[in-house]
Amino acid sequence: MVFTRRSAVYMVLVALLVLFLSPFGWLLITALKDPSELRAFPVHWWPHHPSLGNFKEALTFFDYLGYVRNSLTISVIYAGLVTLASAWAGFGFARLDAPGKRVIFGVMLSTLMLPQVITLVPTYLLFGKIGLLNTYMPWVLWGLCGAPYLIFLFRQFFANMPKELEEAAIIDGCGQIRIFWRIFLPQSWPVIATSLILSFTWAWGDYLAPALLLDTNRTTLAVKLATGYVNAQGTPLTNLVAAGAVMYVLPVLALFLILQRGFVAGIATSGLK
Numbered sequence: 461m462v463f464t465r466r467s468a469v470y471m472v473l474v475a476l477l478v479l480f481l482s483p484f485g486w487l488l489i490t491a492l493k494d495p496s497e498l499r500a501f502p503v504h505w506w507p508h509h510p511s512l513g514n515f516k517e518a519l520t521f522f523d524y525l526g527y528v529r530n531s532l533t534i535s536v537i538y539a540g541l542v543t544l545a546s547a548w549a550g551f552g553f554a555r556l557d558a559p560g561k562r563v564i565f566g567v568m569l570s571t572l573m574l575p576q577v578i579t580l581v582p583t584y585l586l587f588g589k590i591g592l593l594n595t596y597m598p599w600v601l602w603g604l605c606g607a608p609y610l611i612f613l614f615r616q617f618f619a620n621m622p623k624e625l626e627e628a629a630i631i632d633g634c635g636q637i638r639i640f641w642r643i644f645l646p647q648s649w650p651v652i653a654t655s656l657i658l659s660f661t662w663a664w665g666d667y668l669a670p671a672l673l674l675d676t677n678r679t680t681l682a683v684k685l686a687t688g689y690v691n692a693q694g695t696p697l698t699n700l701v702a703a704g705a706v707m708y709v710l711p712v713l714a715l716f717l718i719l720q721r722g723f724v725a726g727i728a729t730s731g732l733k
Contacts (some may be wrong), residue, residue: 484709490702491515498698514703521700522688524707527681532711534599534670534680535663541603542610543655547648549606550614551640555626565615568608576668584672594675599663610655617651618644653719661712681708 490498492510518524552558553565587598621644629639645652670680685708689700 484706487702488706490699491706493699495697495699514699515707518689518700518703518707521697522684524681524704527679527684528711530678531664531680531682534596535660537596538599538603538663539656539660541600542605542607542659543652545604545606546610546655547614547645547652548640549611550616551618551644553611553615554618555639555644556636569612572608580668580672583669587673593673594678596678598669598673603659607659610659613651613654614648617648621647657716657719660715664712 489506491514492512493507493514494509494511497507553561583598584593587593592598592601625643626639629643634642664680665682666680667682667686671683674680674683685701685704689697689704691697
């Protein structure tokens with residue numbers, strides 16, 4: 461009975477795995493086809509002559525690596541700043557006392573219900589008036605402000621840490637800033653890994669903000685992929701789009717594989733209290 465139940469669970473998990481991976485699999489298959497196979501009917505489920513030439517052409521059709529550099533710059537800056545700012549804010553909500561702290565925390569969490577599209581026009585007008593359009597400063601400012609969900613994760617993690625650590629540090633003469641840097645932040649690696657993955661993925665995959673705030677030369681790879689692979693008649697080159705998209709997901713996949721243990725641990729432990 462146990463074996464049968466376990467087998468059923470494994471079968472369900474394998475089926476879900478195939479379901480979730482099938483879009484990426486089809487994307488990879490499309491990237492290996494030549495244009496004639498894409499127009500074939502009936503559909504060629506597998507390329508007759510798989511070739512990596514599409515990947516090479518996708519890299520040279522426009523300045524692919526240049527847009528990768530733009531995306532990496534934005535993503536690394538935002539991920540680093542928002543992780544640090546969210547950790548500091550989470551520490552304050554978890555370990556410091558101040559009038560109205562619960563109300564402020566509730567208001568902050570309520571902003572999670574605001575869709576990004578609602579703030580697009582006010583954001584554009586604000587950055588336009590202070591002269592920050594076509595620069596990467598908006599991502600610096602967003603990073604310095606922290607992110608509500610990440611602040612919540614850090615707050616939950618720091619709230620579970622033993623109070624004796626903090627009391628011992630105070631007896632030794634440490635202030636709150638030193639306690640944060642020397643005790644709490646080094647202990648929060650699982651949440652740091654979670655924050656880095658989530659924030660990097662958001663900045664790397666965001667389309668709306670770069671399309672709105674940056675010009676063609678300074679924009680990100682996400683924006684360029686949507687409009688860059690077209691022929692002289694304006695027809696999308698599907699095989700090159702697929703090849704470019706496959707390479708586009710590799711940095712996020714690599715980051716997740718490197719930090720996956722911390723990511724899982726951070727999600728599992730940050731909501732215990």
